[in-house]
Amino acid sequence: MVFHFNWKLTLFTLLMLPLLVYLGFWQLAREQEKRATQDSYDLRATEAPRALADINWQSADELAWLRVEAAGQYDNTRQFLLDNRINQSRVGYELITPFRTDSGLLLVNRGWVAQGADRQTLPDVTVMDDETVIRGTVYVPGGDILVLGDEEPVGRNPWPRVVQSLDITRMSALLGEPVLPYSLRLETGSPGLQQVNWQPVTLSPETHRAYAVQWFFMAVVLVILYLIFSFRRPEI
Incomplete structure (x- = not known):
């Protein structure tokens, strides 16, 4: 077998191989991040809820998934519908309702509600307006805010307001x-909860590991193909 240098094939391999290896290790890093997030969520779920007045809102790392108990009153007149939320293959919204407390105005995610018959028909989002006590977990978003579309124009009555991101x-x-x-995501049993439509991680750690294996496999295949096409039998 004789090695025949092909500069185009060599250049392609030199460019693609580091990229495939990088993507594999990146997925492994994402796997570890998701495991850490899940572990933090599971640990926080065993802790007793903290009173809202005792919360230090300055440290995001300490706040993530913290269980909180708050007394106050829902604001029925001004609510948000977080658009493009899917639940069991159905399109809908996550309902965000202001909750007035002695410690300030808290945005409460009350869960998923189905979309109406069309985009102009909004769901009924009324909730009790009496004083009540709720429990939930603090949601600290990771990364940049994802915007999936343009904001809906405001009509004569802008509430409930459809928004594209939890900004x-x-x-x-x-x-x-x-x-x-x-914001606060309501726990099961809290007054005002609709349908729970969230989880601490969107993709499981195992999914990221599977993606990593795929990228590493593609890197190995690339090397094998390079060798196959580079070595030829000598001409007799």
Whole structure:
């Protein structure tokens, strides 16, 4: 067998091989991140809820998945519908309702509600307006805010307001008053809860490991193909 140098094949391999290996290790790193997130969630789930007045809102790392208990009152007149939420293959919204407390205005994620017959028909989002006590976990989003579309135009009655992202700053501006920096996802049994439509990780750690194996496999195949096409039998 004689090695025949093909500069195009060599260049392609030199460019693609590091990329495939990088993607494999990147998926392994994502696997570890997801395991850490899941472990943190599981640990926090065993802790007793903290009173809202005792929360230090400055440290995002300490707040993630923290169980909180709050007393206050839902605001029926101004609610948000977080668009493009899928639940069991059905399109709908996550319902975000302001909850007025002695510690400030808290945005509460009450879970998933189905979309109406069309985009113009919004779901009924009323909730009790009496004083009540709720429990939930603090949601600290990771990375940049994902925006899936344009904001809906405001009509004569802009509430409930359809929004494309859980942007606390923008939602505070729409409400015209300051809100606490992170939202609360209701626990099962809390007043006002609709359908739970969230989990601590969107892709399981095992899924990221499977992706990593695929990238590493493609890297091995690339090397094998390079060798096959580079070595030839000598001409007699």
